[in-house]
Amino acid sequence: MNETLPKAQFLQKSKLKLIDCDIHPRLRSIADLKPYLSTRWWDTIQTYGLRKRHGFVKGHPYPKSQPGDGARRDSWPENGDPSGSSLPLMQQQHLDYYGVDIGVMNPLWPGSGDQNADLSAALASAHNDWQLDLWHAKEPRLRPSIVVPYENIEASVAEIHKRAPNKSFCQVFLLSRTNEALGRKKYWPIYEAAVQYNLPIGIHVFGFSGVPISSSGWPSFYIEEMAEHGTACSALVTSMIMEGLFERFPTLKIVMIEAGFGWIPSLGWRLDKSWKNMRGEVPHLKRAPSEYLKDHIYVTTQPIEEPEKPEHLIDLIDWIGWDKVMFASDYAHWDFDDPIFSVPPNWSEERRRKIYSENAMSVFRF
Amino acid sequence: MTKHIVAPLKEFPPDTRKLVEINGRQIAVFNVKGEFHALGNKCPHESGLLIHGQLVGLVESRMPGEYTYSRKGEMIKCPWHGWEFDLRTGRAQCDPARIRVRRYETAVVHGGDIDPDTPPKAAEVFAVRVEDDYVVVEV
Numbered sequence: 001m002n003e004t005l006p007k008a009q010f011l012q013k014s015k016l017k018l019i020d021c022d023i024h025p026r027l028r029s030i031a032d033l034k035p036y037l038s039t040r041w042w043d044t045i046q047t048y049g050l051r052k053r054h055g056f057v058k059g060h061p062y063p064k065s066q067p068g069d070g071a072r073r074d075s076w077p078e079n080g081d082p083s084g085s086s087l088p089l090m091q092q093q094h095l096d097y098y099g100v101d102i103g104v105m106n107p108l109w110p111g112s113g114d115q116n117a118d119l120s121a122a123l124a125s126a127h128n129d130w131q132l133d134l135w136h137a138k139e140p141r142l143r144p145s146i147v148v149p150y151e152n153i154e155a156s157v158a159e160i161h162k163r164a165p166n167k168s169f170c171q172v173f174l175l176s177r178t179n180e181a182l183g184r185k186k187y188w189p190i191y192e193a194a195v196q197y198n199l200p201i202g203i204h205v206f207g208f209s210g211v212p213i214s215s216s217g218w219p220s221f222y223i224e225e226m227a228e229h230g231t232a233c234s235a236l237v238t239s240m241i242m243e244g245l246f247e248r249f250p251t252l253k254i255v256m257i258e259a260g261f262g263w264i265p266s267l268g269w270r271l272d273k274s275w276k277n278m279r280g281e282v283p284h285l286k287r288a289p290s291e292y293l294k295d296h297i298y299v300t301t302q303p304i305e306e307p308e309k310p311e312h313l314i315d316l317i318d319w320i321g322w323d324k325v326m327f328a329s330d331y332a333h334w335d336f337d338d339p340i341f342s343v344p345p346n347w348s349e350e351r352r353r354k355i356y357s358e359n360a361m362s363v364f365r366f
Numbered sequence: 367m368t369k370h371i372v373a374p375l376k377e378f379p380p381d382t383r384k385l386v387e388i389n390g391r392q393i394a395v396f397n398v399k400g401e402f403h404a405l406g407n408k409c410p411h412e413s414g415l416l417i418h419g420q421l422v423g424l425v426e427s428r429m430p431g432e433y434t435y436s437r438k439g440e441m442i443k444c445p446w447h448g449w450e451f452d453l454r455t456g457r458a459q460c461d462p463a464r465i466r467v468r469r470y471e472t473a474v475v476h477g478g479d480i481d482p483d484t485p486p487k488a489a490e491v492f493a494v495r496v497e498d499d500y501v502v503v504e505v
Contacts, residue, residue: 065448073445074418336446341412 016349017357018339021300021364022204022257022328023094023103023142025135026084032134033111036126041119051115053179053210060206061213062222066334069108075332084332087138094331095141098339101357102366103142104170105131106204106257112147113175113208121155124148128163136168143366145173145202148190157193164197170364171200171255176233177207183239191249200253200298200363203236205229226303226335233259234267237297241271244284246292253363254297258330261299262307265319268293294321298363300328301355302337310344322351326360367471367504372404375474375499381439385417388505393470395503396421396453398439402472403453404503405442410458410467414446422450424459471504 027033034042054061064070071083075093084090095103107130111123124147131144146163148156163169172194180186182203194201212218213228215235233256246252268290275282275289285292299320307313317325327343330336343355360366370388372395378384383396385407392407394417407416423438441450441459450459456469478496494500 066445072414073420074415334446334448338412338446 016353017101018099019327019357019360019364019366020094020098020100020103020329020331020339021202021255021326021360022106022302022330023090024084024108024331024333025087025090025105025131025142026082026107026332027109027130028081028085032130033123033126036129037122041122044116044119050110050119052110052113052208053115054208061218062225064334065222070334072332072334072336087135090331091139094329095139098329100141102360104202104360104364105135105142105144106173106202107131107145107147108175108204108206110208112149112173113151113178114149115151117149117152117155120149121152121159124155125159125162128159128169132166132168143170143364144168145171146199147173150174150187150190151179153186153189157189160190160193160197160199164193164199167365169199170366171202174201174203175207176203176205176229176236176256176259177209177211177213179209179211181239182236183241183243183245185243188245188248191245191252195249195252197365198251199365200255202255202257203233203259204257205233205259229258230260230263234263237264237293238267238271238289240296241285241289241292242282244282246296247284247286252296255300255326255363256297257300257328258302259299260303260305261320261325262305262316264293264297264299265316268319294319294324298324298326298359300326301342302328302330303335304337304342313344314347322354323359323362325355326363327356369473369475369502369504371480371494372402372472372501372503374495375501378402378501383417386503388503391505392417393503393505394442395472395501396442397501398453402474402501403440404470404472405451405453405456406468406470408467409444409446409449409451410465411444411447411449414444416442416444416451416467418445419443420445421453424452473502473504474499475502476500 066073068083075083077086077089107127112120114120127147135142136144146160146169148159150156160172213225213232271289305313327339343352372386373384378397380397380400386393393404394407395404405416409416419442421439422441422443424436424441426434440453442453443450451467456466458465477494477498477500480494
């Protein structure tokens with residue numbers, strides 16, 4: 001009797017299609033990657049382990065508020081495997097329960113940012129095979145992302161060229177906290193390759209760069225990390241705009257995943273104000289910074305802003321654009337959003353349809 | 367209000383929980399150190415199921431640097447976003463004045479006190495034995 005009743009709860013209330021832009025499949029253990037790693041790299045991992053750039057090599061800078069790297073407590077398989085590692089449970093508890101039509105897989109395991117550049121390349125590539133074999137082949141609704149070793153540019157580009165011909169892959173996947181600001185030219189070959197295949201760049205918050213989440217040093221609490229993703233991503237997006245990334249790649253689409261979006265309008269206002277005074281410093285920008293922001297930056301809903309006055313949420317999206325906001329659940333993490341509650345049901349069907357599916361259909365390569 | 371049998375007392379030991387459905391409504395029943403508490407199973411925030419939550423204590427602070435921990439196991443923390451509800455009142459710690467989950471009275475009754483002709487509607491069907499005790503919830 002202690003089971004969640006299986007029912008397409010979402011579909012019962014709505015005929016809208018549902019695309020979830022943030023699902024986290026998880027390794028049962030690192031042994032899941034062994035078939036895709038050479039003996040050389042498997043031995044290296046066993047003997048030397050990983051080399052994250054931050055100081056907490058065996059965990060996160062901020063312990064999560066729920067065990068299992070911040071897992072929903074009801075998402076642990078009965079056999080004791082980690083939360084998020086069981087496809088049958090994910091199907092029962094999430095894909096079938098809500099009637100998810102397409103789910104974007106965003107693997108968060110730290111290998112892609114490892115400081116051993118060649119190991120990170122091997123791990124990123126292994127993750128891509130793992131997504132195909134253990135998830136997508138068994139559940140075609142789950143679409144893989146091209147995980148790239150983003151600090152190893154050459155290998156990242158090679159990985160995009162290797163994977164992109166397979167139309168199952170729907171985006172190139174980065175984390176937000178990189179060694180340098182993501183707009184810097186060092187990273188441009190990654191964007192160039194993505195644009196070549198018309199793949200969006202999905203940037204999920206977190207990362208292993210060793211850079212504080214806050215621009216004012218290391219804060220004390222996890223709750224600060226949760227709130228500072230917005231400011232960290234604000235700096236990231238600013239770097240992309242100011243470096244001229246969107247002038248160079250006018251078709252590039254950036255999806256900010258789990259970053260919130262309340263910060264976006266104020267960033268646009270501030271950048272435009274300063275740009276009027278200092279456009280000579282960045283003469284490669286042909287338009288006001290807010291225009292790049294509005295044209296190139298897509299956001300996902302979870303964890304959605306909850307202003308005291310619900311109309312403020314509408315004002316926010318009016319500024320960002322109703323074609324730029326896409327539903328995400330963050331399954332199986334503790335701060336998961338339920339599709340029924342996170343997108344207000346009193347919004348017009350047209351708006352909800354855009355957020356639940358239409359925008360994602362036009363952004364990702366499905 | 368009708369008493370509904372949740373389980374025989376001996377099958378509901380301390381530090382366990384049971385989910386019952388009464389009139390189509392899910393109710394999570396907790397045995398905390400021999401005391402029974404019953405709350406609606408759905409979190410009022412986004413409908414996480416409280417039966418899967420963790421029982422925690424009450425952490426309070428009079429000022430930064432001073433902490434007290436009391437009432438161990440008397441708060442249920444939603445398995446999704448961690449909202450905490452007081453098992454004794456159903457009220458949410460984050461906003462007790464406005465947010466709460468429905469709370470139900472519980473009791474332990476003797477089998478002999480249950481009228482064999484009109485037994486309380488049991489959440490699950492089982493024979494009521496005169497010599498046993500039963501945990502009931504009032505709905």
